Each structure stands twice: as C-alpha cells, then as structure tokens.
Amino acid sequence: MNKKIAYLILTVAFSVFIFCTNENSALVRNNQYDAGGIAGDSSITVTAMKDTVVAINDSFFIHATGTNVNGTVKRYFWALDGKNYDSITDGGRIKTAFATSGVKLVLVKASNDSGVASLKVDTVKITVHSYAPVVVAMKDTTISVNDSLLIQATGFDTNGIIKKYFWALYGKNYSDSTDSGMIKIAYTDTGTKKIFIKVRDDDSIFSPQDTCVIKVTASYVPALYIPELNGTGDGLQTFDGYIVNDSLYYVVTQKMIAYGGGPLSSYTWSVSSLSYLPAGTTFDPLTGTFHAQGGKILEGEHTFNMTVSDGSSTANGGFIFIVKSYSGTCPFPDFQQPQGVHQLELPDAYSSYKYGAGLQAFGDGKLPWSWYLKSGSLPEGMVIDQANGILRGKPYTSTAGKTFTFTVNVIDSSGIAASTDSLVYKIKVSK
Structure with a gap:
C-alpha cells in the first residue's frame, strides 16, 4: 500500500514538472531579473536619447522610446541620479535640471501594462556646465x-x-x-x-x-490723395512757365506732391485718362517731377489731370500750368525749397501703419535731385527716400503720441543745394 502511494505521488510530481516546462503552457514566463532585482522582460526594450550638454539649473527634457513586441509600453522608470529609479512617467520623456556641474548618468527602463519592466536599461550621459549663453x-x-x-x-x-x-x-x-x-x-x-x-x-x-x-x-493705409498746396481753394497745384521770345521758353522744374497711401519706395505718376500734358512739358513717372520737354509752350492757363499710385491704390488730381510772356529779363527761379514758409505740417502718421508724403522743391536745379535729412529727427521706422523725395515707412509703436521736426537738403546732379528759408517739416505720429 505504501509503495502504491509513493508511486502515485511520484507520477503526479513528474506530470506537473512536464506540464510546467512545456513552452506552450500558460505557466511559462520569460521574465528575468536585472541587477536591481526588478523583474525584467527581454521582449520589452527601451532606447534613450543621445548624450547632450546643458548648463546648471537649465530645465530640459530627457527622451526615451520603449517597444514591446508582445503588447504595449505602459510606463517609464528614470534613475536621474544614476542609481535609484525614483521617477515614473506615462510617456517617454521627463523634465529635469541639475544643480551641480559635471557628468551625469541617467538610467531609463520601460514596463508593460502588467508592470513587468524591460530586462535591459539604457543610459544618457548629460554633461552639465557651470555657465550658459x-x-x-x-x-x-x-x-x-x-x-x-x-x-x-x-x-x-x-x-x-x-x-x-x-x-x-x-x-x-x-x-x-x-x-x-x-x-x-x-x-x-x-x-x-x-x-x-x-x-x-x-x-x-x-x-x-x-x-x-x-x-x-488688420491692414490700414491712409487714403492716397493729391493735396491743395497753392492756397487758392481750387485744389490745383500750380506750375509756372515763361516765354522770353519766339525761340526762348522756360518751364520751372517742380515736384508734383501726393500724400497718404503706403509707397514701398516711391509714388508713380501717369497722365489721367482723357487728359493731356501742356505743350512743351513732360514729367518723371517715378519722382513726379514736372519739367520742360523742349519746344514751344503756349501763353495762358493750362489745366491737366494726373493719376498717382502707391502700388496698391490710386488717386487723381488737377494741376495748372500758367505761362506768362516777358519782354525783359526772365525771372528764372533759383533752385529752392518753398520760400517765405518756416514750417510745413505734413499729414499725421499712425504708429505701425504705412505712410507716405512728398517733399517739395522747385527751380533751375539740374535733374536728377537727391534728398537727405539735414537736421532734426524722423519717427523711428521712417526714412527719406533719397531718389524720389518722399518721406515713407511705418513708424514704430514707441513713436505714438510724439511730434517730430526735421529739415532736408536737396542736391541737384551738379552738386548744388536748393536754397531754403529755414524751412522745417513737422509730423505727428498718432496712436
């Protein structure tokens, strides 16, 4: 009887051993243990970011990527001191900073949804400097x-x-x-x-x-327009011409003036539809300078219309060319800025918005003319266009509520400066 019982026990024990060692059995595990004694699974792997360099007390992220051929990666374990896995995250990154300089070794491992960790750990070497740019x-x-x-x-x-x-x-x-x-x-x-x-x-x-x-x-550009400058209330800018005799004619060179819009470099000018320039005259489409073409001009008052563009909008305006006869010496005007005027107020600019305003000169200066800031200051963000004689740009927000005054030098192509009666330009920047 005792032999039968012993044989039965031996048979059962052997069967259990065979069952447990069968690789298809549900009891089989490939769990192993790492050096720290935490259960490890070789099917779970983790790859840390490349080694990096930081400065003391700089916050930065350490990244790692885990994979699990038999399921998902649930958590990441971090040994920020190189020894103890005191930090756990659900994602593969952790934010940290080091308070001392030197080389720091950070360890990381991943675990699956059953809490089993990767068999192997990966490391990141962090070089911590005592300074930072x-x-x-x-x-x-x-x-x-x-x-x-x-x-x-x-x-x-x-x-x-x-x-x-x-x-x-x-x-x-x-x-x-x-x-x-x-x-x-x-x-x-x-x-x-x-x-x-x-x-x-x-x-x-x-x-x-x-x-x-x-x-x-939202974009805002002040309306482009051709201003009234002659003070007569008719809105026409006036140009002058003189007939000395049948073979001598003189047209006073003068800039056409526009205000507003947002020119990138200059306004552009053209003769309006159904209008014609007076005989013997022409203009520069980029500078808006009205001048002689050569040939005969006719006595009297001649009106014509021009169109100005800032590149995105246009405006139309009328001009008048007044031609007089002289039997004596012709009063050729010297190259000059407006005389008898000590201050010209330009239209207000608006901070952070585009702006444009023509500057004035006329007379016998040889073309082309060049324009420069002489004294005073411009709103920051604005310039005087040297070739075209306009104030343009976009005043900075820091200029809002301030008023600026300045004077200009206008130089002709032979190096002669336009005379000026202490003319000062004034511009206010509104908010």
Missing part, C-alpha cells in the same frame, strides 16, 4: 497682416561663441533656426503672437529662452 530678443512691436517683419535677437556667450539661433514663431515648437540673430516673418491673421528665441554656443549649450510679442492688426 544668453539671448536678448527685440522689443515688442505691432505690424499689419501680411506685412514682412525682420525679427531680431542678440546672443551673448562669455566662454565661447554663439553658433545657432532657434525660433519658435508659431507657438512653442522651435521649428526654425538661423546662423544669425535675424529671421523674416509675415502673419496672415490678426492677433497677438508670442515669439520664443534661444541660442546654442560652440559647446552645444542652449541658453534660457527669451520672448517678444508681435501684435498683428
């Missing part, structure tokens, strides 16, 4: 929809050189990079845009990020 972004500004803007930043590194600038122009994703601290952008929608900028030095250390805010507004 710095970047300073440009001031906040305002632009119009579809306007190009050059965003600028300056990087500093006391222990090396700045190698790269990184830009997050559409949120927090640093999708653009440049070798210099400039990048051009244009927004197609209105709103407040926050730009993030950082730099990397020659030790591959990134700076803390800096920001600038761009307010994008």
Whole structure:
C-alpha cells in the first residue's frame, strides 16, 4: 500500500514538472531579473536619447522610446541620479535640471501594462556646465497682416561663441533656426503672437529662452490723395512757365506732391485718362517731377489731370500750368525749397501703419535731385527716400503720441543745394 502511494505521488510530481516546462503552457514566463532585482522582460526594450550638454539649473527634457513586441509600453522608470529609479512617467520623456556641474548618468527602463519592466536599461550621459549663453530678443512691436517683419535677437556667450539661433514663431515648437540673430516673418491673421528665441554656443549649450510679442492688426493705409498746396481753394497745384521770345521758353522744374497711401519706395505718376500734358512739358513717372520737354509752350492757363499710385491704390488730381510772356529779363527761379514758409505740417502718421508724403522743391536745379535729412529727427521706422523725395515707412509703436521736426537738403546732379528759408517739416505720429 505504501509503495502504491509513493508511486502515485511520484507520477503526479513528474506530470506537473512536464506540464510546467512545456513552452506552450500558460505557466511559462520569460521574465528575468536585472541587477536591481526588478523583474525584467527581454521582449520589452527601451532606447534613450543621445548624450547632450546643458548648463546648471537649465530645465530640459530627457527622451526615451520603449517597444514591446508582445503588447504595449505602459510606463517609464528614470534613475536621474544614476542609481535609484525614483521617477515614473506615462510617456517617454521627463523634465529635469541639475544643480551641480559635471557628468551625469541617467538610467531609463520601460514596463508593460502588467508592470513587468524591460530586462535591459539604457543610459544618457548629460554633461552639465557651470555657465550658459544668453539671448536678448527685440522689443515688442505691432505690424499689419501680411506685412514682412525682420525679427531680431542678440546672443551673448562669455566662454565661447554663439553658433545657432532657434525660433519658435508659431507657438512653442522651435521649428526654425538661423546662423544669425535675424529671421523674416509675415502673419496672415490678426492677433497677438508670442515669439520664443534661444541660442546654442560652440559647446552645444542652449541658453534660457527669451520672448517678444508681435501684435498683428488688420491692414490700414491712409487714403492716397493729391493735396491743395497753392492756397487758392481750387485744389490745383500750380506750375509756372515763361516765354522770353519766339525761340526762348522756360518751364520751372517742380515736384508734383501726393500724400497718404503706403509707397514701398516711391509714388508713380501717369497722365489721367482723357487728359493731356501742356505743350512743351513732360514729367518723371517715378519722382513726379514736372519739367520742360523742349519746344514751344503756349501763353495762358493750362489745366491737366494726373493719376498717382502707391502700388496698391490710386488717386487723381488737377494741376495748372500758367505761362506768362516777358519782354525783359526772365525771372528764372533759383533752385529752392518753398520760400517765405518756416514750417510745413505734413499729414499725421499712425504708429505701425504705412505712410507716405512728398517733399517739395522747385527751380533751375539740374535733374536728377537727391534728398537727405539735414537736421532734426524722423519717427523711428521712417526714412527719406533719397531718389524720389518722399518721406515713407511705418513708424514704430514707441513713436505714438510724439511730434517730430526735421529739415532736408536737396542736391541737384551738379552738386548744388536748393536754397531754403529755414524751412522745417513737422509730423505727428498718432496712436
């Protein structure tokens, strides 16, 4: 009886052994143990990011990717001190910063949805420097929809050189990079845009990020028009001509003036439909300078219409050419800016919006004329177009509410400057 019982026990034990070692059995596991004593599964793998360099106290993300051929990766375990897996995340990244310099070794492993971890760990070597570069972004500004803007930043590194600038122009994703601290952008929608900028030095250390805010507004351009300048109330700018004898004619060279619009470089001029220039006259379509063509001019008053364009809009206006006969010495006017006028007020500009205004000169100066700022100051963001004699640009928001005065030099092609009776231009920038 005892032999039968012993035989039965031996048979059952052997059957259990065979069942448990069968690779198709549900009890079979390929779990193993890592050096730390945590259960490991060789079918789960984890791959950490490349080694990197950071500065003390800089926050940054460490990334890793886990795979599981038999299921999903559920969690990631991080040993930020190189020993203890004290940090757990559901995704393959963790944010950290190191308070001391040196080489840090970070360990990472992944686990499946049953809590079984990868058999092997991966490592990231973090070199922590005691210094970091710095970047300073440009001031906040305002632009119009579809306007190009050059965003600028300056990087500093006391222990090396700045190698790269990184830009997050559409949120927090640093999708653009440049070798210099400039990048051009244009927004197609209105709103407040926050730009993030950082730099990397020659030790591959990134700076803390800096920001600038761009307010994008709907496009607005002041209406383009041809102003009344002769004071008679008829709205016509007046030009003069003289007949000395049957073979000597003189046309006073003079700029046609337009205000408003948003010229990129100059206004362009053309004769309006169904209108004609007076005999013996012509004009420069880019500068708007009315002058002699050669040949006979006719005594009397001659009206004509001109069209001016800023590139996106047009305006029409009337002009009058008055021709007189002289039996004596013809009063050829010297090359000059308006005389007897000590101040000319230009139309108001608006901060962050395009602007244009023609500047005045006339007389016997040899064409072409060149225009320069002589004294005073212009609103920041605006310039005097040297070739075309207009004030143009887009005043910065910092100029809003301020008034500016300035004088100009007008030089003809022979180097002679137009005389001036201390004429001062005045412009106010409204908000």
